[in-house]
Amino acid sequence: MHIEYSEERFREGQVLLINKPLEWTSFDIVNKIRLSLKRYLGIKKIKVGHAGTLDPLATGLVIVCTGKATKQIDQFLGMDKQYTADVRLGATTPSFDLEMEPDKHYPHEHITDEMVHETITKFTGEIEQIPPMFSALKVNGQKAYELARKGKEIELKARKITISELKVLSWNNPDLKLDVSCSKGTYIRSLARDVGFDLNSGAHLTGLIRTRIGPYQLVDSITIEDFEKNLATFATK
Numbered sequence: 001m002h003i004e005y006s007e008e009r010f011r012e013g014q015v016l017l018i019n020k021p022l023e024w025t026s027f028d029i030v031n032k033i034r035l036s037l038k039r040y041l042g043i044k045k046i047k048v049g050h051a052g053t054l055d056p057l058a059t060g061l062v063i064v065c066t067g068k069a070t071k072q073i074d075q076f077l078g079m080d081k082q083y084t085a086d087v088r089l090g091a092t093t094p095s096f097d098l099e100m101e102p103d104k105h106y107p108h109e110h111i112t113d114e115m116v117h118e119t120i121t122k123f124t125g126e127i128e129q130i131p132p133m134f135s136a137l138k139v140n141g142q143k144a145y146e147l148a149r150k151g152k153e154i155e156l157k158a159r160k161i162t163i164s165e166l167k168v169l170s171w172n173n174p175d176l177k178l179d180v181s182c183s184k185g186t187y188i189r190s191l192a193r194d195v196g197f198d199l200n201s202g203a204h205l206t207g208l209i210r211t212r213i214g215p216y217q218l219v220d221s222i223t224i225e226d227f228e229k230n231l232a233t234f235a236t237k
Contacts, residue, residue, distance in 0.1 A: 001220045003227070005234035007041045013069030017221040020062045020210075026053040029062055029224060036228045037066070040235040051076030052213065055189075057097055060210035061218040079214030080164065082181045086207035087192040089174040089199065096132045096189035097205040106202040108174045116176065119198045120166045128158040129190050161186045175206075 001017045018029055027050070034048040047070045051063040060083075063076050090108035093100045165181040176195075180188060189205045196203025211218045222230075 001222060003222070003230070005041075005231050007037075007043055010037055010041070010043065011046060011067040013065065013067040013071075015069050015072065016064040016066065016227070017216055017218075018062045018064050018227065019218060019221040019223050020054050020059055021224065022059050023056050024224075025056050026050045026062050029064060032224055033064055033066070033227065036231050040228075040231045049073055052081075052184075054210055055097070055208065057099060057205075058208035058210060060208075061213055061216065061221055062210075063213055063216060076213060078184055079216075080181060080183055081186070081210060081214075082179070082212035083188055084169065084207075084209045084211055085178045085180055085188050085192065085205060087176040087178060087195060087203050088206045089176060089196055089201050089203045091204060092193065092196065092202035093204045094133070096187075096193050097208075102204070104202055106196070106200075108199075108201045111173055111199050111201060113171060115199055116168060116171050119195055120168060120178070122198060123191060123195065124163050124166050126160060126162045129161050129187065129194070130158045131187050132189050132193075159185060163191070176203075181212075 003014060003016065016033070018033075020026065020029055030048050030050050034046065037043045037046055037048070046067060048064065048066050049070045051065060051073045054060065054062055065073055065076075089106075089111060091102040091105050093102050162183040163180060163186065164183070165179070167179040169177040169179050171177070178191075180186075180191065182188075188208055192203045192205040209218070
């Protein structure tokens, strides 16, 4: 990825491929870039936006647009995505990931290699998926996770998504690593839950890396630390 570290280029619009660190939100990335542009280039006001959120407990590719390139955000939002997902069988959590402690435990010793490979074939193609309660989806004007944290019962409707490719990268009971290529709107946390239930067990997500958005690859991204360092170097020239 080529970045021109000048005020003119950031205003004209640049598409930045950022490797999001663990526990940062996508908004944290946007705010950090905006503040860095103000600090090192003296830009008082500039549009900066991200093209799709990534959960705080996930890492990997986030596309950030600056200046006039923010008009392209909708284009990026509709692109398919690819993830490496770590799934642990034998327990569920209310959030479907490590944000919350396990609430139920299930047997997993009965799960065989054959069962795993048979199950993942059921989740390839166009399927219906129920999003997590702890998500930013709106329910009667309120975010689902806000209602869920208040202990309110909410029912989210199943949505059609497409998983174009689902491969087992490794399987060492109870830990399953998957490579997932999917459409916009897919929740990998929900996929983990559903795979667990199909295996007559339970499951939750223990790690997630977004490796691709459309043609844009994680290997071509830059860390937020390197972005700021390069910006500071340019500013001192």
